[in-house]
Amino acid sequence: MSDTKYILGHFEHPDDLMDGIDKLQKSNVSIYDVYTPMPIHGIEAKLGVPPSRLPIVAFLCGITGTISGFSLLYYTLHKDWPMNIGGKPTLPFPDYVPVTFELTILFCALGMVAAFYFRSHLFPGRAPRVMDLRATNDRFIIAIDAKDNRDHEKIDSLLKDAGAVEVLYNERKYVSYE
Amino acid sequence: MSSHNESILREPLITGENITYSKVTEDILVPVENKPNKAWWIGFTMAALGALLWVFSVSYTFWTGIGAWGLNKTVGWAWDITDFVWWVGIGHAGTLISAVLLLFRQNWRNSINRSAEAMTIFAVICAATYVVAHMGRPWLAYWIFPLPNQFGSLWVNFNSPLVWDAFAISTYFTVSLVFWYTGLLPDIATVRDRASGLRRRIYSILSFGWTGNVKTWQRFEIVSLILAGISTPLVLSVHTIVSMDFATSVIPGWHTTIFPPYFVAGAIFSGFAMVQTLLLITRKVLNFENYITMFHIESMNVIIMVTGSIVGVAYLTELFIAWYSGSEYEMYAFANRVAGPYWWAYWSMMTCNVISPQLFWFKKIRTSIPISWALSIVVNIGMWFERFVIIVTSLHRDYIPSSWAMFYPTWTDVGIFIGSIGLFFTLFLLFLRFLPAIAMAEVKLLVHSASHQQKRKLIKEGHLKADQVEYYKESLTKYDSVSEEEINELAK
Numbered sequence: 001m002s003d004t005k006y007i008l009g010h011f012e013h014p015d016d017l018m019d020g021i022d023k024l025q026k027s028n029v030s031i032y033d034v035y036t037p038m039p040i041h042g043i044e045a046k047l048g049v050p051p052s053r054l055p056i057v058a059f060l061c062g063i064t065g066t067i068s069g070f071s072l073l074y075y076t077l078h079k080d081w082p083m084n085i086g087g088k089p090t091l092p093f094p095d096y097v098p099v100t101f102e103l104t105i106l107f108c109a110l111g112m113v114a115a116f117y118f119r120s121h122l123f124p125g126r127a128p129r130v131m132d133l134r135a136t137n138d139r140f141i142i143a144i145d146a147k148d149n150r151d152h153e154k155i156d157s158l159l160k161d162a163g164a165v166e167v168l169y170n171e172r173k174y175v176s177y178e
Numbered sequence: 179m180s181s182h183n184e185s186i187l188r189e190p191l192i193t194g195e196n197i198t199y200s201k202v203t204e205d206i207l208v209p210v211e212n213k214p215n216k217a218w219w220i221g222f223t224m225a226a227l228g229a230l231l232w233v234f235s236v237s238y239t240f241w242t243g244i245g246a247w248g249l250n251k252t253v254g255w256a257w258d259i260t261d262f263v264w265w266v267g268i269g270h271a272g273t274l275i276s277a278v279l280l281l282f283r284q285n286w287r288n289s290i291n292r293s294a295e296a297m298t299i300f301a302v303i304c305a306a307t308y309v310v311a312h313m314g315r316p317w318l319a320y321w322i323f324p325l326p327n328q329f330g331s332l333w334v335n336f337n338s339p340l341v342w343d344a345f346a347i348s349t350y351f352t353v354s355l356v357f358w359y360t361g362l363l364p365d366i367a368t369v370r371d372r373a374s375g376l377r378r379r380i381y382s383i384l385s386f387g388w389t390g391n392v393k394t395w396q397r398f399e400i401v402s403l404i405l406a407g408i409s410t411p412l413v414l415s416v417h418t419i420v421s422m423d424f425a426t427s428v429i430p431g432w433h434t435t436i437f438p439p440y441f442v443a444g445a446i447f448s449g450f451a452m453v454q455t456l457l458l459i460t461r462k463v464l465n466f467e468n469y470i471t472m473f474h475i476e477s478m479n480v481i482i483m484v485t486g487s488i489v490g491v492a493y494l495t496e497l498f499i500a501w502y503s504g505s506e507y508e509m510y511a512f513a514n515r516v517a518g519p520y521w522w523a524y525w526s527m528m529t530c531n532v533i534s535p536q537l538f539w540f541k542k543i544r545t546s547i548p549i550s551w552a553l554s555i556v557v558n559i560g561m562w563f564e565r566f567v568i569i570v571t572s573l574h575r576d577y578i579p580s581s582w583a584m585f586y587p588t589w590t591d592v593g594i595f596i597g598s599i600g601l602f603f604t605l606f607l608l609f610l611r612f613l614p615a616i617a618m619a620e621v622k623l624l625v626h627s628a629s630h631q632q633k634r635k636l637i638k639e640g641h642l643k644a645d646q647v648e649y650y651k652e653s654l655t656k657y658d659s660v661s662e663e664e665i666n667e668l669a670k
Contacts (some may be wrong), residue, residue, distance in 0.1 A: 012199075014626075037199060037368065038622040039395040049392055052400045062408075076324055076333035088337050098342040098419055102349040105412045109353045109405060113360060116401045117386065120394045122363065126387030133371040136364065136390050138199035 003171045004146040006032065008132055009159035010139045010166040014040050017140040020162035021046050024142070029155055032143045035135035054119075058112040065107025069100035129174045187650060190630035191286055192621065193659040194468035197631050199622050202469075203368055206616045209464050210369060214611055217463050222607045228600015235593030236311055244314045246590040252583040253573045257591040258312040259423075260565040261598060264448070265305035266347070266420055267441075267561060270413055271449020272298025273354055276361070277409035280402065285628060286477055288620040289469045292365075293460065293606075294453050295358040296613075300605040301452070302351045304598045309347065311594070339422040346419040353412060357405045363388045364398070364619040417445045424568065431511035431572030434499065440492035447485035447531070448561035450478050454554035456606065458547060460615060467659040469616050472545055476656075479544045482557060486535030489564075493532060511572055519584060520571045527567050530560020545656045630660065637668055 011017040017034070021043070024031055031047060044051075073096045077083075082090040117123055135141045144155055146169070159167050209218070239246045249256055272294040279287035310316045321327075322344040324334050334341050367388035370381035388394070421441035424432040454475070461470040500512040515524045534556045537543045544550070575582045609615070626632055637647055651668050654660045 033391045035390050036392075036395065037203075037364070037390060038619045039399050043392055044396050047392060049396060052393075052397045054397055054400045055404060058404050058408075072324060073336050076331075077336050080331045081333055083335070085335055085337055092337065095337045098339075098415065098422075099336055099345045101415060102342075102345040102412075105408050106349040106352060108408055109356055112401060112404060113356050116360070116397050120397055122386035122388060122394075124386055125383045128367065128370060128382050128385060128387045128389065130367075130371060130389050136368040136371045136388070137203050 004152065004169040005173055006131060006170045007144045007146050007149075007152060007155055007159075008168040008170060009142040009144070009155075009162075009164040010132070010134070010168070011141070011163060012139070012165050013163070014140055016163035017142065018043070018046065020142055020159055020164060023158045023162045024144070024155070027154065027158055029144060029149050029158065032145045035131060035141040035143065037136050037138060037140070040140075054112055054116060057115040058108050061111025061115075062104050062108035064111070065104040066100055068107065069103030070096060072103075073099060131170065131173065132168065132175060187646060188628070189473045189653050190628060190633055191289065191471065191473060191624050192468055192629040192631075193471050193657055194629075195631060195664075197468070197625055197629055199625060202622055202625065203372075203618055205465070205468070206614050206618050206621070207369060207372070209610055210612065210614060211372070215463075218607060218611065222604065225600050225603035225607055228597055229604045230597075230600070231593050232597025232601045235590050235597050236307065238590055239311055239594070240316060244312070246588060248586045248588045248591055250583050250585070252576060252581050253570055253585040255312075255573065256570055256585045257566075257587055257595060258308050260562065260569055261595050262305050262308035262312075263420055263441075263565045264562050265301045265308070265598065265602075266417065267445035267448045267565075268452045268558075269298040269301035269305065269350075269354075269449065270417060270442075270445035271453050272296070272301075273350075273357075273409050273413040274446055274449065275453065276357065277406035277413065280406040281410060285624060286474055288624060289466075289471075289616055290453065290457060290474055290478075291620070292358075292361070292613075292617040293457060293609075293615050295354065295361070296606065296609045296615075297449075297452060297456060298354050299351070299358060300602050300609075302347065302354065303605070304602050306347060306351065307598065307601075308594075309343075339419060339426050342419045343423060346416045350412060350416045353405070353409060357402075357409060360398070360401060360405070361617060362613060364390060365614040365617060368618055369614065414442055417442045424572075429572050429576075430505070430507040431515070431568065434496060436492055436495055436499070440489065440496075443485050443488040443492065444531075444561060444564060447482060447489055447535075448558055450481050450485070451554040451557035451561070454478050454482070454550060455558065458551045458554070460610065464610070464615065466616065469621060471659060472657045475547065475550055476544050479538045479550055482554070483535045483538035483544075486531060486538075486557070490532035493528065507577070511575075514575055515567060515571045518571065518575070520567065520574070523563050523567050524571070527560055527563040530556045531564060534560070541656075547658070630654075630664075634664075634668065 009020055011020060014036070017036070017040070021031065021034070025046075034043060034047065036043075043049075074091070078090045088095075130136070131143055132139065132141055142159070146152065149155060152169070156167050214222075247256070247258065272291075275287050275294040276291040279291070310319045313319055322334060322341060324336075336342075363386055366381055366385040367390065370378055370385045373381055418438040418441065421437035425434060425437040427433055457470055457478075458475070461467055497512055497516075500508045503509075514520075534553055537549075537553065543553075570585050574584060633650065636642065637650070642650070647668055651665055654665050654668075
């Protein structure tokens with residue numbers, strides 16, 4: 001038991017997983033993380049995960065796009081090289097809308113997704129750090145830090161009570177490239 | 179997305195028996211994890227030959243110049259811009275399906291959004307090639323962007339819709355690509371964790387190290403929702419801007435204010451038709467009948483019918499306004515469209531786009547696979563004619579009768595068009611082979627809320643009254659993936 005790093009409770013159904021989280025929390029067992037093949041709603045509230053701040057990032061990036069877009073048009077068309085094209089004004093607001101709008105969207109999308117990848121440590125070629133290979137397929141997994149929670153038998157029985165189909169004692173944190 | 183509770187009376191989004199989370203994975207990854215079948219090879223060979231034709235025709239155009247096309251002094255824009263608008267229009271349905279339907283919480287999108295988004299990416303690639311090719315000197319294509327340059331500080335003209343187009347299309351492509359790829363990450367991770375050896379290494383690079391923990395899923399959903407929120411106005415703006423290429427000009431037949439909404443409706447119309455064309459084959463060849471069900475086909479047909487009707491109203495409005503404007507040039511342009519030398523193109527457009535989708539009012543037609551497939555192709559042909567009619571018939575007779583001319587395509591025009599279809603199908607078939615064609619993570623959300631299996635279980639447990647069971651039973655009769663026995667079993 002001493003070498004066990006993480007205890008993994010495998011569930012086949014999200015409802016059982018939620019039940020498992022409740023049971024563990026009632027017995028004051030801290031949960032390291034939960035891995036699922038699909039998003040489960042309500043789980044963040046249960047685990048006390050704060051809401052994501054990505055919408056704020058998206059808004060700020062969008063505003064940056066608007067300002068950059070407008071400044072680009074203003075500088076090139078009105079300030080740096082004003083041209084008389086068919087007698088049109090060099091500062092026509094309606095004509096500035098399309099490009100400003102597109103750049104708003106572009107900055108917002110790229111900025112937000114970059115922030116998402118950065119904060120979630122996702123980037124091309126990053127070694128996948130999966131605790132169990134089935135977590136991306138059909139298993140809903142609760143991971144418990146074995147060093148923080150010493151009473152492994154109790155955790156085992158709590159997980160099985162909640163309907164865990166399998167309880168694993170991992171000696172390594174990640175299994176991906178074993 | 180999973181917080182949603184389905185009414186038991188609603189038709190199932192997933193049919194079939196013994197559907198489990200792992201069965202979803204197994205079923206959807208069949209084409210990715212196994213050697214391709216004969217049908218794929220035949221399709222791929224044909225498509226690749228088409229793509230070769232495209233390479234040849236485009237290279238010939240670059241070598242000789244635009245003179246290789248059938249353009250003349252009067253008709254200075256013909257198949258190139260027709261094909262461009264056609265492809266961009268087709269691309270729109272993908273974003274519509276993934277963004278607008280996500281915002282409206284239409285769960286039936288989950289089974290079709292992945293391939294529709296892939297279709298968007300490939301269609302926009304095809305469209306972009308026309309923009310570059312029709313410039314004549316494609317190696318100077320970067321001049322469309324406002325870059326500091328060696329000619330002094332000479333900038334692009336931001337009053338021009340063609341410059342807006344460059345920004346719109348490139349933004350649209352980038353955002354669609356990011357949206358599509360981010361959505362793919364969880365599914366690529368599934369492929370990675372089931373693979374071994376070299377395939378695992380490749381998919382692990384592509385998966386960006388996705389693990390599926392709670393926080394990442396939370397962020398993933400926020401990102402999807404915001405991307406959907408910003409893609410919706412984006413997609414509307416792109417086709418609006420494409421229509422402004424024409425609408426801001428002074429050519430009779432082009433400068434009409436109805437163009438922006440009319441082009442957007444036409445884009446959705448042709449895009450859904452292309453999704454239908456592709457998915458009806460895909461579901462058959464890859465055995466996806468349980469995931470892409472008759473409900474999906476019918477829903478898409480309803481959208482085709484609605485947008486087809488909008489397009490029909492737009493055609494009639496154009497005619498009315500041409501008359502009501504009192505402008506003799508405008509009146510002539512439309513009279514010439516209807517009864518001039520291009521009458522056949524106009525009436526092909528009317529038949530394909532206005533009359534044929536009206537057949538979908540009949541449930542029998544709406545739920546018939548062969549007819550849906552045939553009509554989806556008819557709609558795509560009609561939409562090609564629509565752009566051809568708008569562009570060529572408005573140009574071929576201008577204010578001076580001495581410059582009137584007809585347009586005859588050369589083999590290069592035809593080669594580029596057929597070739598671009600080949601290119602599109604090559605990319606689509608490669609996509610089917612290497613990436614999951616259905617968003618597995620999203621379909622798994624539906625297993626315990628919207629599957630036939632779950633609803634049958636609820637009926638067995640007695641949660642439904644007899645007349646409701648009867649209603650549900652009747653709704654199942656149209657599914658080709660639900661057997662007679664399964665339906666009869668329900669009433670017991």
